[in-house]
Amino acid sequence: MSKENEDKNYELILNAFVSLLIQVGYQATTINKIAEAAHVNPSTVFRKFKDKEGLLDVVIDRHLQDLSTIFDDFSVTGNIENDLVTMSKIYQEFQLRHQEIVVVGFQESFKRPDIAKAVEDIPIQFKTILLAYFDEMKRQQKIAATIDTEAATMNFVWLNFGYFISGIRFSNPNLLVTPNEFYNKQIRFFARSLQ
Amino acid sequence: MSKENEDKNYELILNAFVSLLIQVGYQATTINKIAEAAHVNPSTVFRKFKDKEGLLDVVIDRHLQDLSTIFDDFSVTGNIENDLVTMSKIYQEFQLRHQEIVVVGFQESFKRPDIAKAVEDIPIQFKTILLAYFDEMKRQQKIAATIDTEAATMNFVWLNFGYFISGIRFSNPNLLVTPNEFYNKQIRFFARSLQ
DNA sequence: TATAAATGCAAGCATTCACTTGCATGCACT
DNA sequence: AGTGCATGCAAGTGAATGCTTGCATTTATA
Numbered sequence: 249m250s251k252e253n254e255d256k257n258y259e260l261i262l263n264a265f266v267s268l269l270i271q272v273g274y275q276a277t278t279i280n281k282i283a284e285a286a287h288v289n290p291s292t293v294f295r296k297f298k299d300k301e302g303l304l305d306v307v308i309d310r311h312l313q314d315l316s317t318i319f320d321d322f323s324v325t326g327n328i329e330n331d332l333v334t335m336s337k338i339y340q341e342f343q344l345r346h347q348e349i350v351v352v353g354f355q356e357s358f359k360r361p362d363i364a365k366a367v368e369d370i371p372i373q374f375k376t377i378l379l380a381y382f383d384e385m386k387r388q389q390k391i392a393a394t395i396d397t398e399a400a401t402m403n404f405v406w407l408n409f410g411y412f413i414s415g416i417r418f419s420n421p422n423l424l425v426t427p428n429e430f431y432n433k434q435i436r437f438f439a440r441s442l443q
Numbered sequence: 444m445s446k447e448n449e450d451k452n453y454e455l456i457l458n459a460f461v462s463l464l465i466q467v468g469y470q471a472t473t474i475n476k477i478a479e480a481a482h483v484n485p486s487t488v489f490r491k492f493k494d495k496e497g498l499l500d501v502v503i504d505r506h507l508q509d510l511s512t513i514f515d516d517f518s519v520t521g522n523i524e525n526d527l528v529t530m531s532k533i534y535q536e537f538q539l540r541h542q543e544i545v546v547v548g549f550q551e552s553f554k555r556p557d558i559a560k561a562v563e564d565i566p567i568q569f570k571t572i573l574l575a576y577f578d579e580m581k582r583q584q585k586i587a588a589t590i591d592t593e594a595a596t597m598n599f600v601w602l603n604f605g606y607f608i609s610g611i612r613f614s615n616p617n618l619l620v621t622p623n624e625f626y627n628k629q630i631r632f633f634a635r636s637l638q
Numbered sequence: 639t640a641t642a643a644a645t646g647c648a649a650g651c652a653t654t655c656a657c658t659t660g661c662a663t664g665c666a667c668t
Numbered sequence: 669a670g671t672g673c674a675t676g677c678a679a680g681t682g683a684a685t686g687c688t689t690g691c692a693t694t695t696a697t698a
Contacts, residue, residue, distance in 0.1 A: 257674090257675085271553065272553050273550060273553070275470045276553070276554075278654085278655065278656085279655075279656065279657080280655085288675085288676090289675065289676050289677070290657095290676095290677095291657095291658085291659090291675080291676075291677080292674085292675060292676080294656090294657065294658080295674080295675080299656075299657075300655095300656070300657090351549075353612075354546075354549055354550070354612060355468060355549070355550050357612065358466065358467050358468070358471070359471075364612070364614075365615075367612070368613050368614070368615050368618060371609075371613075371618055372615060372617055372618065375617060375618070396628060396632065399628040399629060399631075399632050400632060402618075402620065402629070403602060403629055403632050403633065405605070405618070406601070406602050406603075406605030406606045406609065406629075407598060407601050407602050407605060408601075408605070409605040409608065409609065410600070410601030410602060410603070410604035410605030410606075410608070411601045411605075413604065413605070413608055414566075414601065414604065417548075417549060417552065417559070417562070418563050418566075419559075419563070420560075420563050420567060422567055422570060423563065423566055423567065423570070423597075423600070425597065433591060433594040434594060434597070434598055434601075436594075437591065437594050437595060437598050437636055438598065438636065440635065440636040441632055441633065441635040441636045452644085452645085473684085473685065473686085474685075474686065474687080475685080483645085483646090484645065484646045484647070485646095485647095485686095485687095486645080486646075486647080486687090486688085486689090487644085487645060487646080489686090489687065489688080490644080490645080494686075494687075495686070495687090
Protein backbone atom coordinates (compact mmCIF):
# COMPACT_ATOMS: atom_id res chain seq x y z
CA MET A 249 0.00 0.00 0.00
CA SER A 250 2.97 2.29 0.28
CA LYS A 251 3.24 5.23 -2.13
CA GLU A 252 -0.51 5.25 -2.68
CA ASN A 253 -2.67 8.23 -2.09
CA GLU A 254 -5.01 6.48 0.32
CA ASP A 255 -2.12 5.88 2.70
CA LYS A 256 -2.90 8.23 5.55
CA ASN A 257 0.45 8.12 7.28
CA TYR A 258 2.27 8.55 4.00
CA GLU A 259 0.50 11.86 3.48
CA LEU A 260 0.86 12.91 7.10
CA ILE A 261 4.60 12.40 6.89
CA LEU A 262 4.86 14.26 3.61
CA ASN A 263 2.88 17.20 4.96
CA ALA A 264 4.98 17.37 8.09
CA PHE A 265 8.09 17.22 5.95
CA VAL A 266 6.97 20.10 3.74
CA SER A 267 5.98 22.22 6.73
CA LEU A 268 9.37 21.69 8.29
CA LEU A 269 11.16 22.48 5.05
CA ILE A 270 9.45 25.86 5.03
CA GLN A 271 10.11 26.50 8.69
CA VAL A 272 13.68 25.34 9.13
CA GLY A 273 15.03 24.10 5.79
CA TYR A 274 16.23 20.70 4.67
CA GLN A 275 19.27 20.08 6.83
CA ALA A 276 17.58 21.10 10.05
CA THR A 277 14.58 18.92 9.26
CA THR A 278 15.39 15.72 11.12
CA ILE A 279 13.58 12.42 10.85
CA ASN A 280 12.61 12.74 14.49
CA LYS A 281 11.03 16.14 13.95
CA ILE A 282 9.12 14.84 10.95
CA ALA A 283 7.87 11.84 12.92
CA GLU A 284 6.85 13.99 15.84
CA ALA A 285 5.00 16.47 13.64
CA ALA A 286 3.25 13.65 11.81
CA HIS A 287 2.37 11.88 15.11
CA VAL A 288 4.14 8.82 13.88
CA ASN A 289 7.09 6.73 14.96
CA PRO A 290 10.45 7.53 13.35
CA SER A 291 10.79 4.00 12.06
CA THR A 292 7.53 4.42 10.18
CA VAL A 293 9.11 7.20 8.16
CA PHE A 294 11.67 4.75 6.84
CA ARG A 295 9.01 2.17 6.12
CA LYS A 296 7.19 4.65 3.89
CA PHE A 297 10.23 6.29 2.31
CA LYS A 298 13.62 4.94 1.39
CA ASP A 299 15.49 7.72 3.14
CA LYS A 300 15.45 11.45 3.72
CA GLU A 301 16.30 12.10 0.09
CA GLY A 302 13.42 9.91 -0.92
CA LEU A 303 11.08 12.31 0.82
CA LEU A 304 12.56 15.17 -1.16
CA ASP A 305 12.16 13.27 -4.40
CA VAL A 306 8.44 12.87 -3.87
CA VAL A 307 8.05 16.57 -3.12
CA ILE A 308 9.94 17.47 -6.29
CA ASP A 309 7.90 15.03 -8.36
CA ARG A 310 4.60 16.46 -7.22
CA HIS A 311 5.88 19.97 -7.74
CA LEU A 312 7.01 19.30 -11.29
CA GLN A 313 3.67 17.74 -12.08
CA ASP A 314 1.85 20.78 -10.75
CA LEU A 315 4.18 23.11 -12.61
CA SER A 316 3.48 21.47 -15.94
CA THR A 317 -0.08 22.77 -15.91
CA ILE A 318 0.50 26.10 -14.18
CA PHE A 319 -1.02 28.36 -16.83
CA ASP A 320 -3.42 25.86 -18.34
CA ASP A 321 -6.58 27.66 -17.37
CA PHE A 322 -5.42 31.16 -18.23
CA SER A 323 -7.21 32.81 -21.12
CA VAL A 324 -6.56 36.22 -22.59
CA THR A 325 -9.29 38.85 -22.20
CA GLY A 326 -7.51 41.64 -24.03
CA ASN A 327 -7.80 44.02 -21.09
CA ILE A 328 -4.13 44.40 -20.31
CA GLU A 329 -4.32 45.30 -16.64
CA ASN A 330 -6.78 42.49 -16.00
CA ASP A 331 -4.71 39.95 -17.85
CA LEU A 332 -1.56 41.01 -16.01
CA VAL A 333 -3.29 40.69 -12.67
CA THR A 334 -4.57 37.25 -13.61
CA MET A 335 -1.16 36.00 -14.70
CA SER A 336 0.54 37.55 -11.70
CA LYS A 337 -1.99 35.93 -9.36
CA ILE A 338 -1.51 32.52 -10.90
CA TYR A 339 2.23 32.90 -10.60
CA GLN A 340 2.23 34.25 -7.03
CA GLU A 341 -0.16 31.64 -5.77
CA PHE A 342 1.85 28.89 -7.37
CA GLN A 343 5.08 30.15 -5.87
CA LEU A 344 3.47 30.42 -2.46
CA ARG A 345 1.99 26.95 -2.73
CA HIS A 346 5.46 25.61 -3.50
CA GLN A 347 7.54 27.73 -1.16
CA GLU A 348 9.39 24.69 0.05
CA ILE A 349 10.90 24.15 -3.38
CA VAL A 350 12.36 27.62 -3.37
CA VAL A 351 13.68 27.31 0.16
CA VAL A 352 15.32 23.95 -0.47
CA GLY A 353 16.45 24.90 -3.96
CA PHE A 354 18.33 27.86 -2.62
CA GLN A 355 19.81 25.94 0.28
CA GLU A 356 20.82 22.77 -1.50
CA SER A 357 21.52 24.09 -4.98
CA PHE A 358 25.06 22.70 -4.90
CA LYS A 359 24.03 19.20 -3.82
CA ARG A 360 20.79 18.98 -5.76
CA PRO A 361 21.05 20.91 -9.02
CA ASP A 362 17.82 19.24 -10.10
CA ILE A 363 15.97 21.19 -7.42
CA ALA A 364 17.75 24.40 -8.35
CA LYS A 365 16.55 23.83 -11.89
CA ALA A 366 13.00 23.17 -10.72
CA VAL A 367 13.07 26.52 -8.92
CA GLU A 368 14.19 28.31 -12.08
CA ASP A 369 11.55 26.64 -14.14
CA ILE A 370 8.76 28.56 -12.41
CA PRO A 371 9.87 32.04 -13.52
CA ILE A 372 10.80 30.59 -16.89
CA GLN A 373 7.24 29.41 -17.42
CA PHE A 374 6.04 32.80 -16.27
CA LYS A 375 8.36 34.53 -18.71
CA THR A 376 7.25 32.36 -21.59
CA ILE A 377 3.58 33.15 -21.28
CA LEU A 378 4.26 36.83 -20.63
CA LEU A 379 6.47 37.25 -23.66
CA ALA A 380 3.91 35.64 -25.92
CA TYR A 381 1.25 37.86 -24.41
CA PHE A 382 3.17 41.10 -24.89
CA ASP A 383 4.12 40.18 -28.43
CA GLU A 384 0.48 39.54 -29.23
CA MET A 385 -0.66 42.79 -27.61
CA LYS A 386 1.97 44.66 -29.56
CA ARG A 387 0.71 43.08 -32.78
CA GLN A 388 -2.79 44.16 -31.87
CA GLN A 389 -1.43 47.67 -31.16
CA LYS A 390 -2.74 47.57 -27.62
CA ILE A 391 0.68 48.54 -26.33
CA ALA A 392 3.10 51.07 -27.78
CA ALA A 393 5.07 50.00 -30.84
CA THR A 394 8.26 51.26 -29.19
CA ILE A 395 8.02 48.71 -26.37
CA ASP A 396 10.85 46.20 -26.02
CA THR A 397 8.70 43.19 -25.15
CA GLU A 398 11.64 41.19 -23.84
CA ALA A 399 12.57 44.00 -21.48
CA ALA A 400 8.97 44.50 -20.40
CA THR A 401 8.64 40.78 -19.73
CA MET A 402 11.75 40.56 -17.60
CA ASN A 403 10.74 43.68 -15.73
CA PHE A 404 7.48 42.00 -14.78
CA VAL A 405 9.19 38.72 -13.96
CA TRP A 406 11.73 40.33 -11.64
CA LEU A 407 9.10 42.52 -10.04
CA ASN A 408 6.99 39.47 -9.25
CA PHE A 409 9.91 37.34 -8.20
CA GLY A 410 11.28 40.06 -5.94
CA TYR A 411 7.88 40.55 -4.38
CA PHE A 412 7.47 36.84 -3.76
CA ILE A 413 10.87 36.39 -2.11
CA SER A 414 10.26 39.48 0.02
CA GLY A 415 6.98 38.01 1.16
CA ILE A 416 8.38 34.72 2.34
CA ARG A 417 11.69 35.95 3.78
CA PHE A 418 11.18 39.46 5.11
CA SER A 419 9.28 40.61 8.11
CA ASN A 420 9.80 44.37 8.14
CA PRO A 421 6.49 46.03 7.23
CA ASN A 422 8.38 48.54 5.09
CA LEU A 423 9.00 45.81 2.56
CA LEU A 424 5.64 44.10 2.73
CA VAL A 425 2.28 44.79 1.13
CA THR A 426 -0.74 42.55 0.81
CA PRO A 427 -1.20 40.64 -2.44
CA ASN A 428 -4.19 42.81 -3.35
CA GLU A 429 -2.23 45.98 -2.84
CA PHE A 430 0.52 44.49 -4.96
CA TYR A 431 -1.87 43.62 -7.77
CA ASN A 432 -3.59 46.99 -7.69
CA LYS A 433 -0.74 49.41 -7.29
CA GLN A 434 2.23 47.65 -8.79
CA ILE A 435 0.55 46.33 -11.87
CA ARG A 436 -1.11 49.65 -12.54
CA PHE A 437 2.27 51.34 -12.20
CA PHE A 438 3.86 48.77 -14.48
CA ALA A 439 1.18 49.16 -17.11
CA ARG A 440 1.91 52.88 -17.41
CA SER A 441 5.15 51.97 -19.14
CA LEU A 442 3.34 50.03 -21.81
CA GLN A 443 1.68 53.10 -23.29
CA MET B 444 47.68 39.81 17.57
CA SER B 445 44.47 37.97 16.83
CA LYS B 446 41.51 39.92 15.41
CA GLU B 447 43.85 42.53 13.98
CA ASN B 448 43.94 43.40 10.34
CA GLU B 449 47.62 42.71 9.88
CA ASP B 450 47.04 39.06 10.81
CA LYS B 451 47.52 37.28 7.51
CA ASN B 452 46.06 33.93 8.48
CA TYR B 453 43.11 35.61 10.11
CA GLU B 454 42.19 37.20 6.80
CA LEU B 455 42.95 34.06 4.81
CA ILE B 456 40.59 32.07 6.98
CA LEU B 457 37.89 34.71 6.77
CA ASN B 458 38.15 34.89 2.99
CA ALA B 459 38.00 31.12 2.67
CA PHE B 460 35.00 31.09 4.96
CA VAL B 461 33.13 33.69 2.91
CA SER B 462 33.93 31.90 -0.36
CA LEU B 463 32.61 28.66 1.03
CA LEU B 464 29.48 30.33 2.36
CA ILE B 465 28.70 31.50 -1.16
CA GLN B 466 29.51 28.13 -2.71
CA VAL B 467 27.92 25.69 -0.32
CA GLY B 468 26.21 27.59 2.50
CA TYR B 469 26.84 27.67 6.22
CA GLN B 470 26.07 24.13 7.32
CA ALA B 471 28.09 22.50 4.58
CA THR B 472 31.04 24.76 5.30
CA THR B 473 33.14 22.64 7.63
CA ILE B 474 36.16 23.72 9.59
CA ASN B 475 38.27 21.29 7.59
CA LYS B 476 37.16 22.80 4.30
CA ILE B 477 37.89 26.29 5.57
CA ALA B 478 41.33 25.26 6.75
CA GLU B 479 42.09 23.54 3.49
CA ALA B 480 40.97 26.51 1.41
CA ALA B 481 42.98 28.87 3.58
CA HIS B 482 46.06 26.60 3.47
CA VAL B 483 46.04 26.46 7.20
CA ASN B 484 45.71 23.80 9.84
CA PRO B 485 42.21 23.22 11.28
CA SER B 486 43.44 23.94 14.79
CA THR B 487 44.60 27.35 13.64
CA VAL B 488 41.03 28.23 12.82
CA PHE B 489 40.07 27.75 16.45
CA ARG B 490 43.06 29.74 17.61
CA LYS B 491 41.88 32.71 15.57
CA PHE B 492 38.16 32.34 16.14
CA LYS B 493 36.22 31.10 19.12
CA ASP B 494 34.13 28.71 17.07
CA LYS B 495 32.26 28.43 13.79
CA GLU B 496 29.68 30.95 14.94
CA GLY B 497 32.47 33.33 15.82
CA LEU B 498 33.47 33.35 12.18
CA LEU B 499 29.94 34.27 11.22
CA ASP B 500 29.85 37.06 13.76
CA VAL B 501 32.88 38.73 12.23
CA VAL B 502 31.36 38.52 8.76
CA ILE B 503 28.13 40.08 10.01
CA ASP B 504 30.00 42.81 11.83
CA ARG B 505 31.95 43.84 8.78
CA HIS B 506 28.85 43.72 6.67
CA LEU B 507 26.88 45.95 8.99
CA GLN B 508 29.71 48.43 9.08
CA ASP B 509 29.82 48.53 5.28
CA LEU B 510 26.05 48.84 5.08
CA SER B 511 26.00 51.88 7.31
CA THR B 512 27.73 53.95 4.64
CA ILE B 513 26.21 52.36 1.55
CA PHE B 514 24.80 55.51 -0.05
CA ASP B 515 27.22 57.98 1.47
CA ASP B 516 28.80 59.07 -1.77
CA PHE B 517 25.62 59.29 -3.82
CA SER B 518 24.65 62.73 -4.95
CA VAL B 519 21.59 63.76 -6.96
CA THR B 520 22.16 65.11 -10.46
CA GLY B 521 18.52 65.73 -11.32
CA ASN B 522 18.68 63.59 -14.43
CA ILE B 523 16.29 60.89 -13.39
CA GLU B 524 17.54 58.03 -15.53
CA ASN B 525 21.13 58.74 -14.55
CA ASP B 526 20.30 58.98 -10.88
CA LEU B 527 18.33 55.75 -10.99
CA VAL B 528 21.21 53.96 -12.68
CA THR B 529 23.62 55.31 -10.11
CA MET B 530 21.50 54.21 -7.17
CA SER B 531 20.78 50.85 -8.74
CA LYS B 532 24.48 50.28 -9.37
CA ILE B 533 25.41 51.11 -5.81
CA TYR B 534 22.72 48.75 -4.56
CA GLN B 535 23.55 45.90 -6.93
CA GLU B 536 27.26 46.09 -6.32
CA PHE B 537 26.71 46.13 -2.59
CA GLN B 538 24.44 43.12 -2.72
CA LEU B 539 26.91 41.26 -4.87
CA ARG B 540 29.79 42.16 -2.58
CA HIS B 541 27.80 40.75 0.33
CA GLN B 542 26.21 37.74 -1.31
CA GLU B 543 27.20 35.54 1.57
CA ILE B 544 24.95 37.47 3.93
CA VAL B 545 21.96 36.81 1.72
CA VAL B 546 22.81 33.14 1.31
CA VAL B 547 23.30 32.57 5.01
CA GLY B 548 20.45 34.84 5.99
CA PHE B 549 18.02 32.79 3.92
CA GLN B 550 19.41 29.48 5.11
CA GLU B 551 19.72 30.22 8.80
CA SER B 552 16.93 32.73 9.29
CA PHE B 553 15.34 30.58 11.97
CA LYS B 554 18.52 30.11 13.99
CA ARG B 555 20.00 33.55 13.43
CA PRO B 556 17.28 36.15 13.13
CA ASP B 557 19.98 38.81 13.44
CA ILE B 558 21.33 37.75 10.06
CA ALA B 559 17.87 37.66 8.54
CA LYS B 560 17.44 41.22 9.75
CA ALA B 561 20.78 42.26 8.28
CA VAL B 562 19.63 40.92 4.92
CA GLU B 563 16.44 42.94 5.08
CA ASP B 564 18.28 46.07 6.01
CA ILE B 565 19.88 46.32 2.58
CA PRO B 566 16.65 46.78 0.60
CA ILE B 567 15.33 48.95 3.40
CA GLN B 568 18.22 51.36 2.97
CA PHE B 569 17.63 51.24 -0.75
CA LYS B 570 13.96 52.02 -0.28
CA THR B 571 14.69 54.92 2.04
CA ILE B 572 16.91 56.79 -0.36
CA LEU B 573 14.64 56.04 -3.32
CA LEU B 574 11.52 57.29 -1.60
CA ALA B 575 13.20 60.54 -0.62
CA TYR B 576 14.44 60.90 -4.17
CA PHE B 577 11.06 60.37 -5.80
CA ASP B 578 9.36 62.69 -3.36
CA GLU B 579 11.86 65.38 -4.17
CA MET B 580 11.54 64.85 -7.93
CA LYS B 581 7.79 65.05 -7.60
CA ARG B 582 8.12 68.33 -5.69
CA GLN B 583 10.33 69.63 -8.48
CA GLN B 584 7.71 68.44 -11.00
CA LYS B 585 10.24 66.25 -12.78
CA ILE B 586 7.91 63.30 -12.51
CA ALA B 587 4.16 63.22 -12.99
CA ALA B 588 2.03 64.58 -10.16
CA THR B 589 -0.14 61.48 -10.34
CA ILE B 590 2.73 59.17 -9.36
CA ASP B 591 2.35 57.17 -6.17
CA THR B 592 5.93 57.54 -4.97
CA GLU B 593 5.62 54.70 -2.47
CA ALA B 594 4.43 52.35 -5.20
CA ALA B 595 7.12 53.53 -7.60
CA THR B 596 9.76 53.01 -4.93
CA MET B 597 8.68 49.47 -4.12
CA ASN B 598 8.45 48.66 -7.81
CA PHE B 599 12.07 49.64 -8.22
CA VAL B 600 13.12 47.84 -5.04
CA TRP B 601 11.47 44.57 -6.07
CA LEU B 602 12.77 44.86 -9.60
CA ASN B 603 16.31 45.26 -8.32
CA PHE B 604 15.98 42.63 -5.64
CA GLY B 605 14.49 40.14 -8.06
CA TYR B 606 17.26 40.80 -10.55
CA PHE B 607 19.93 40.35 -7.90
CA ILE B 608 18.57 37.05 -6.61
CA SER B 609 18.19 35.79 -10.17
CA GLY B 610 21.79 36.65 -10.84
CA ILE B 611 23.22 34.74 -7.92
CA ARG B 612 20.88 31.73 -7.97
CA PHE B 613 19.82 31.09 -11.56
CA SER B 614 21.83 29.75 -14.43
CA ASN B 615 19.33 29.61 -17.29
CA PRO B 616 20.27 32.33 -19.81
CA ASN B 617 16.59 33.13 -20.26
CA LEU B 618 16.59 34.72 -16.84
CA LEU B 619 19.97 36.42 -16.99
CA VAL B 620 21.17 39.66 -18.47
CA THR B 621 24.39 41.54 -17.87
CA PRO B 622 24.36 44.38 -15.35
CA ASN B 623 24.78 46.93 -18.13
CA GLU B 624 21.85 45.54 -20.05
CA PHE B 625 19.85 45.66 -16.85
CA TYR B 626 20.74 49.28 -16.19
CA ASN B 627 20.06 50.35 -19.75
CA LYS B 628 16.89 48.52 -20.63
CA GLN B 629 15.16 47.98 -17.33
CA ILE B 630 15.72 51.39 -15.90
CA ARG B 631 14.67 53.04 -19.13
CA PHE B 632 11.53 50.94 -19.12
CA PHE B 633 10.87 51.77 -15.49
CA ALA B 634 11.35 55.46 -16.06
CA ARG B 635 8.59 55.48 -18.70
CA SER B 636 6.10 55.00 -15.90
CA LEU B 637 7.26 58.14 -14.17
CA GLN B 638 6.00 60.43 -16.89
C1' DT C 639 71.90 33.25 18.67
C1' DA C 640 68.30 32.88 22.12
C1' DT C 641 63.59 33.41 23.43
C1' DA C 642 58.79 33.65 22.59
C1' DA C 643 54.92 33.30 19.80
C1' DA C 644 52.46 31.12 16.06
C1' DT C 645 51.53 27.05 13.58
C1' DG C 646 51.39 22.10 12.30
C1' DC C 647 50.01 17.68 13.63
C1' DA C 648 47.70 13.72 15.50
C1' DA C 649 44.81 11.70 18.62
C1' DG C 650 40.72 11.84 20.83
C1' DC C 651 36.10 13.38 22.87
C1' DA C 652 31.21 14.40 22.50
C1' DT C 653 27.22 15.09 19.95
C1' DT C 654 24.02 14.77 16.40
C1' DC C 655 21.71 12.14 12.97
C1' DA C 656 20.51 9.08 9.40
C1' DC C 657 19.38 4.56 9.26
C1' DT C 658 18.84 -0.61 10.86
C1' DT C 659 17.01 -4.42 13.39
C1' DG C 660 14.24 -7.41 16.25
C1' DC C 661 10.39 -7.82 18.79
C1' DA C 662 6.01 -6.62 20.80
C1' DT C 663 1.50 -4.64 20.08
C1' DG C 664 -2.56 -3.29 17.88
C1' DC C 665 -5.84 -3.23 14.10
C1' DA C 666 -8.29 -4.96 9.98
C1' DC C 667 -10.38 -8.31 7.43
C1' DT C 668 -12.22 -12.95 6.86
C1' DA D 669 -11.49 -16.12 16.97
C1' DG D 670 -7.57 -16.11 14.06
C1' DT D 671 -4.33 -14.51 10.58
C1' DG D 672 -1.53 -10.97 8.56
C1' DC D 673 -0.06 -6.41 8.04
C1' DA D 674 1.11 -1.90 9.82
C1' DT D 675 2.92 0.40 13.57
C1' DG D 676 5.27 1.36 18.04
C1' DC D 677 9.32 0.88 20.58
C1' DA D 678 14.03 0.48 22.08
C1' DA D 679 18.54 -0.44 21.35
C1' DG D 680 22.26 0.10 18.61
C1' DT D 681 25.58 1.21 14.50
C1' DG D 682 28.32 4.18 11.83
C1' DA D 683 29.60 8.41 9.95
C1' DA D 684 30.21 13.35 10.01
C1' DT D 685 31.80 17.10 12.39
C1' DG D 686 32.71 20.67 15.93
C1' DC D 687 36.02 21.33 19.20
C1' DT D 688 40.00 20.17 22.62
C1' DT D 689 44.57 19.00 23.96
C1' DG D 690 49.50 18.09 24.16
C1' DC D 691 53.53 18.26 21.83
C1' DA D 692 56.74 19.08 18.01
C1' DT D 693 58.23 22.43 14.70
C1' DT D 694 58.72 26.55 12.46
C1' DT D 695 58.90 31.60 12.29
C1' DA D 696 59.60 36.07 14.05
C1' DT D 697 61.82 39.19 17.10
C1' DA D 698 65.22 41.15 19.95
